[in-house]
Amino acid sequence: MARKTLLDWPVLRQLTGRDPLGRGAAVTSERTRSLEPRTVQADTVVKSICPYCAVGCGQNVYVRDGRVTQIEGDPDSPVSRGRLCPKGSASEQLVNSPGRATRMLYRRPGGTAWEPLDLEQATDMIADRVVESRRRHWQDTDEHGKPLRRTMGVAALGGATLDNEENYLIKKLFTALGAIQIENQARI
Template sequence: MRWIDWFTRWPVLRQLRAGDLDGLGATAATGRSEQLHARTRDADTVKRSVCPYCAVGCGQLVYTREGRITDIEGDPESPISRGRLCPKGAATFQYVTGSQREKHVLYRRPGGTEWEQIPLEQAMEKVAQRVKKTRDETWEDTDINGHVVRRTLGIAHLGGATLDNEENYLIKKLFTALGIVQVENQARI
């Protein structure tokens, strides 16, 4: 390419010739930029959701095409966030579609140095067995003064801010039924 050809295609020169000093008009466009469009344009469904990152509950719009998420944006109709998302909420799309997201249960055997994939059912069974074993081993019918307590201090729970009121209610019911008294949520800390 000759030097003069490159110079005449230079965007600043196009802007000056067209009087587009801010570079916001057609002079800023390229062949590639003219073919770009929002990922939301090709969506076949849009569902309302709530951001999973904290207890604020910002509204999100989840755009899908053929059952796959194509974009996640703030919901302008949300009375809480009015279409705005913090950096964590704005990154939800990458969180749910990112190639580095772990999609399998990983388990490292006691004393092991490597992680191995195990089925979800096996992991859930391991958790249930360990909860029962710990509860049985640390169960107290009475405290040191003889007061009836029916509890275990061997298990505690610290919930995350992504849990909603209904989930926290169910967790509290489950743990109370198990005799777990150390139940807290990080939103209070």
């Protein structure tokens, strides 16, 4: 590393150079001039939607070597016009967090430890339990013979991280199952 001299002093460069207000080259260090944005090195840019709330802000996800390197607001999005809230701006940490769960875990009834489970097996277990609970708690008619055609054994509570389309599909699914206790966090 070269030794600094008085000529490297930003105030001197500001007074003797073409940047008298000290807002440009006079105050820029060699290290700063060598920096480049993380977005420049990306192999691909993928359009996405922020996962945090139901607003649906657009995101540009910058990927390099199969890893997300940066997430920024999508200026083409009619919803957010390139802006993200602090949570949306930090969603890169959600993707790259070392504590992120990347596989299914299951704790057996009465068990004390979590064990990994295959995705297909976990999906089958959930489907079997929903069907069994629906069958066991099905109410075809009330005590007066009026048709009910519902189950009290299945309920749904949606989160605000889902967008309108996802909530619509979840509502349709649980209604088709006969559930009547369908609620959403955003409505509570």
